[in-house]
Amino acid sequence: MPVNHLPDNQNLTVITTHINADFDALASMLAAHKLYPGSLVVFPGSQEKNLRNFFISSMVYLFNMANLKDIDFTR
Numbered sequence: 001m002p003v004n005h006l007p008d009n010q011n012l013t014v015i016t017t018h019i020n021a022d023f024d025a026l027a028s029m030l031a032a033h034k035l036y037p038g039s040l041v042v043f044p045g046s047q048e049k050n051l052r053n054f055f056i057s058s059m060v061y062l063f064n065m066a067n068l069k070d071i072d073f074t075r
Contacts, residue, residue: 013039014071023050049052 017025017030021043029041043065 014042015039016042016068018043019044040071042068042071045069 013036015029015036017029033039033041
């Protein structure tokens with residue numbers, strides 16, 4: 001999934017969920033993102049097939065999302 005930007009901020013809030021995320025997990029992450037606007041939403045691993053297909057076709061460009069491997073935890 002594309003990352004719009006990865007902030008260089010050391011106070012970055014990362015929002016994540018469980019592996020094999022479902023629609024409830026996605027909804028919870030996006031609700032938390034509304035409460036923390038500067039945060040980064042990260043899927044820790046795989047998503048259910050239905051969620052992955054829905055996300056790719058309709059929502060991928062609406063939210064600042066990243067893969068766990070894209071985050072540099074050493075900063």
